[in-house]
Amino acid sequence: MRCANPGTDVSKDRIVQIAVLKVFPDDSEVIKKRLINPTIPIPVEASNVHGIHDEDVVNEPTFQKIAQGLLDFIGDSDLAGYNSNKFDLPLLMTEFSRCEIDFNLEGRHTIDVQSIFFKMEPRTLKAAYKFYCGKDLVGAHDAENDICATYEVLKAQIERYENVAYEEQDGKIIYPVKNDLEILSKFTPSNLLDPTNKIIYDEQQREIFNFGKHQGKSLVEVFREDPSYYDWMMKKDFSIFTKKVIKRVWESIHPLSDLDY
Known part of the structure; x- marks a missing residue:
């Protein structure tokens, strides 16, 4: 099905x-x-x-x-x-x-x-090291062993995929794995806006909620229609990253607000 x-x-x-x-x-x-x-x-x-x-x-x-x-x-x-x-x-x-x-x-x-x-073909560092480097990872979860293995995996990935095509969701064909920091970073983007992923950017680079009843809505839209949601979030146990983002957006639309956290 x-x-x-x-x-x-x-x-x-x-x-x-x-x-x-x-x-x-x-x-x-x-x-x-x-x-x-x-x-x-x-x-x-x-x-x-x-x-x-x-x-x-x-x-x-x-x-x-x-x-x-x-x-x-x-x-x-x-x-x-x-x-x-x-x-x-x-x-x-x-x-x-x-x-x-x-x-x-x-x-x-x-x-x-x-x-x-996913269960039979795990995506762990140990499995990646075996797949890309052909070796067993000895002393897994030791910080030094793990980071050295990670670097070996990265080098092996560049060697394996440097001239391999990748089809994006819109059908565009790219060659995203190169020995180039900027290219690799674009292919593996992180949410630097909010590392906890409660707030993310949409395709228009608007800050949107990634959880709860307002998931997919922009912060600006929600805070204008439901101002109490900002107060609720600031009083809850969200990360400092999340609160920093929502406070910045809140103050951009309510510069004279009495809600000061």
Whole structure:
């Protein structure tokens, strides 16, 4: 099973495309795939990923129209997908819930292929050292051993990938791994705005919330519409980095405020 959706919040998003591959006990397969009208605009950022635009789904049925047929096709099958436990299944269950259909997982086995991949092919320094350098990391978690191994891995990555193409989400082909600090830094960006990632930049370089009920909204928008949220955050146990950012933004729109922290 695989779903494509307009955004990143499975509690609010809608399915724009679904594909279900049904495998029977005799190993025969039946696949069903279709576009779905989400009834809300599809963000450009999402379209750049899955290639589906508003005009592609304007004449397609809504999920409510296909819900019962999809439920009948799935039947009592077990369910598998890639990152499905965190994405596809919650999204699918939410869509069924909007149609007042109780899509119950009780009695079903659920298999997340990504989880198997991540557990069996760990992305630890020890695993990276073995993969890139062909050696076992002796004395892992000793600071000196770890940093020396990290440097060896970096050199091996540059050697391996220096002329290897990388396709970005918008389809652009780049060669991002070079023996160049600026190029490598651009390919592995850090959120220097707020290291705890509570506040991040969006594509327009606006400060936006990356958590909670205002996730995805700009700080300026929230602090204008809900000034109490600033007071709440400043009184809570957020990092000094987060508070420094929100205070700067708050003071830019409320320079004469009595809320001084």
